[in-house]
């Protein structure tokens with residue numbers, strides 16, 4: 001098992017099975033602090049720098065909340081337009097990161113360009129955590145999600161995952177890489193223009209992931225233990241920001257999970273995860289069913305970031 005001390009968290013592609021369990025163990029150890037809404041002094045001498053080149057509610061604030069729970073300090077930017085990276089100068093990742101590394105002990109970066117956090121990690125002398133890069137990956141979200149599955153189902157092995165949404169989405173990439181390390185099967189349901197790319201399928205094949213593709217949620221929901229959702233109506237993740245148009249489309253039934261569908265065809269003990277924000281693929285009346293686990297997932301988002309920060313900054317081994 002690897003040590004996470006001083007390490008970047010950029011991708012789940014090269015995570016091995018014991019790595020997941022070590023992180024889950026650290027998260028479980030720290031969870032009572034967040035559950036009891038306490039702050040500790042575990043990272044009192046450390047500072048987190050947030051560098052967000054794309055909007056975020058959960059990922060940035062969960063990292064910041066995690067740092068506060070551990071007694072650490074936070075600085076950074078949530079709108080690159082107000083920095084030299086987002087104004088006339090368009091300052092490079094290298095030059096920006098060569099500054100940020102002096103302002104704190106770990107950098108959490110979200111960027112619209114796939115690979116930007118990896119580029120930052122090349123130049124930074126402190127760990128870099130990928131908070132979502134273009135259509136690339138979103139490792140801290142998926143660690144949160146799998147920790148939620150482990151807690152709610154008692155296992156990840158032996159489960160069928162139903163992934164619904166846009167398969168270009170960074171969570172879908174990180175989740176698929178992660179599941180290659182478990183005895184899990186995946187059903188993917190997406191619009192044809194948002195389906196798994198041939199190159200990505202080759203990668204999954206090379207890692208022996210068991211998966212099938214289907215056209216309609218209703219055809220496979222009866223086999224799903226974990227229903228993992230993302231919108232199909234969403235912005236372009238390769239842009240720094242995209243404003244909504246007045247004619248936002250509606251989600252076709254193929255990619256929606258409704259209370260009625262769960263009652264008619266879903267497994268009685270299936271759970272739904274959604275990293276949020278959501279559109280109409282997951283109607284609010286599902287929130288009141290026993291299947292909904294996305295609020296627990298959101299709570300775990302803080303716990304998981306506490307674990308990752310504690311591990312990379314050496315407060316836990």
Ligand code: CP
Nearest residue numbers: 056057058059275276
């Ligand atoms: N789940 C997620 O990444 O949400 P934000 O875009 O709000 O960070």
